Amino acid sequence: MTDKTPTDIQISVETRYLPEQSSPEQAHYAFAYQITIENHGPETAQLLNRHWIITDAEGRVQEVQGPGVVGEQPVLQPGQRFRYSSGSVLPTPVGSMHGSYEWVTADGENFESPIPAFRLAVATVFH
Numbered sequence: 073m074t075d076k077t078p079t080d081i082q083i084s085v086e087t088r089y090l091p092e093q094s095s096p097e098q099a100h101y102a103f104a105y106q107i108t109i110e111n112h113g114p115e116t117a118q119l120l121n122r123h124w125i126i127t128d129a130e131g132r133v134q135e136v137q138g139p140g141v142v143g144e145q146p147v148l149q150p151g152q153r154f155r156y157s158s159g160s161v162l163p164t165p166v167g168s169m170h171g172s173y174e175w176v177t178a179d180g181e182n183f184e185s186p187i188p189a190f191r192l193a194v195a196t197v198f199h
Contacts, residue, residue: 080113081148081175081185089194090159096194099163103192106157107141109173111148117175117183118147119154124171124187129164141173165194 086106093102111117124136139145146154160169170189176182 080111080115080183081117081173082110082112083173083185083187084108084110085188085190087190087192089192091194096165101162101165101192101194102159103162103167104157104159105169105190105192106155107187108153108155109146109148110153111150114150116147116149116178119145119173120176120182121174122171123174124169126160126162126167126169128162128167132163136171160192162192167192 084107088104090102090104094100109119119140121137121139122141126134126136142156142158144156148154160167168189168191169187171187172184173187174182174184
């Protein structure tokens with residue numbers, strides 16, 4: 073893996089709590105998140121793999137790794153963006169996620185882009 077600057081690939085996240093899919097009395101809190109990935113670099117890149125670290129309010133950590141995102145391995149040319157939605161279920165009303173994406177450029181060079189930490193929280197909970 074080479075050291076590309078994090079500004080080559082910009083990642084932004086929007087989250088929301090899903091009360092209709094949650095059961096607080098059973099410690100089941102569902103959250104949706106929408107990720108927007110933008111290629112601000114000079115080269116075309118394909119997203120190969122994802123690595124998530126999900127932490128709940130009790131400090132329990134779950135790692136998720138695998139190919140692509142939502143069944144896709146998008147190719148982004150300079151200036152292009154890709155947006156997808158996914159979700160996570162926590163046993164607590166507050167948690168966080170962060171991680172990284174692994175990419176490959178058109179000339180076969182691999183690099184990673186960090187996914188900044190974001191909060192998952194029920195709107196009425198302060199932590």
